[in-house]
Amino acid sequence: MTRTEPLNLLNLAPAEADARLRAFADEVGQPSYRATQVLRRLWTSPVADFAGITDLPAEFRQQLGEHFTLPRLEIVAQQKSRDGTQKFLFRLRDGQTIETVAIPDGNRVTLCISSQAGCALQCAFCATGAMGFQRNLEVFEIAGQVREMRLLEEPVTVTNIVFMGMGEPMMNWDAVDPVLTILNDPMGLGIGARHITISTVGVLPGIVALSRRPEQFRLAISIHAPSDDLRRELMPINVKYPLSEVIAAAKAFDRRVTFEYVMLGGVNDGEVHALQLAALARECRAFVNLIPLHPGGARGFTPTPQQRMVAFARELRAEGLEVAIRKSRGMDIAAACGQLRVERLGRRPPRSPDEHGDIQVA
């Protein structure tokens, strides 16, 4: 072999991993169906290491281990909420930690995954923003969060993916792009494109890149304020990508978009805001998701009372919009927005289960 560094197969889209494995099988005198056997064990029915592919000849397994790697993500904390929500803290090779949340709901399990360690965007109410930007995650570190669910002692069968964990996926598009392929490809994780949602603050080049992909991946945009003045205060990114441009990009996106709107008591939850938001959403036919503020990490903000939230939803519906109020899940384990990591770093005490009950959908 000419290559010296072992190649990480989990950083490659399935078609490329397949090509590499076929070439390798050929080189060491194994039939090409052996490559397919290995490929299936990368994502579809994953193994902890090559030794675990017991239907391969021992010598071939050893050769694979000399030339390729299948790096794991180490789970350093795992918590389960009373409502079934599970939160995982993973430690990466360089000591960075990221979190992943599995949210069961009827027949579905939605996995909320991270795309960066930390985040550079500094949204005023977000705990991840408060810890600053550490680094972009590699392909295998993002898709690996889903892979690890299949490797648990009690595997979690993930049906839906949302890029709503730590980080801004569109600021790490070079990795997120192949990750989408791995998630969706039948030789990868085989999750339907309509069940995969990328959430962004409105990074325009990322929205354009996503719209160029032929698959029906879903786009969610974090709006959070219906005017530039207020949005600039809450989300510094609005200086670079102002609302009018974000709305134009949403309009140009050929599939239905969702607006995310975190409800901040006395800040963005007035009737005037509902009217402004309705005008924006109508312009690009967006579906509006109202999100109860998770208090952890949101310094200086208080959640909008539930009654006001329901009224806000009614005001939007009166304007002809489709609206949902997101259920808050895993409140007793601080399962949102960088909170586990912040908790582990000792920034704030864990919340008691009694302090914050679940808010039901309106």
Ligand code: SAH
């Ligand atoms: N950077 C991307 C994806 C990660 S955040 C984005 O901003 O869209 C996923 C969602 O959680 C975003 O809508 C974000 O604004 C929201 N969020 C952040 N902090 C929150 C908090 N304290 N309570 C409720 N939602 C929050």
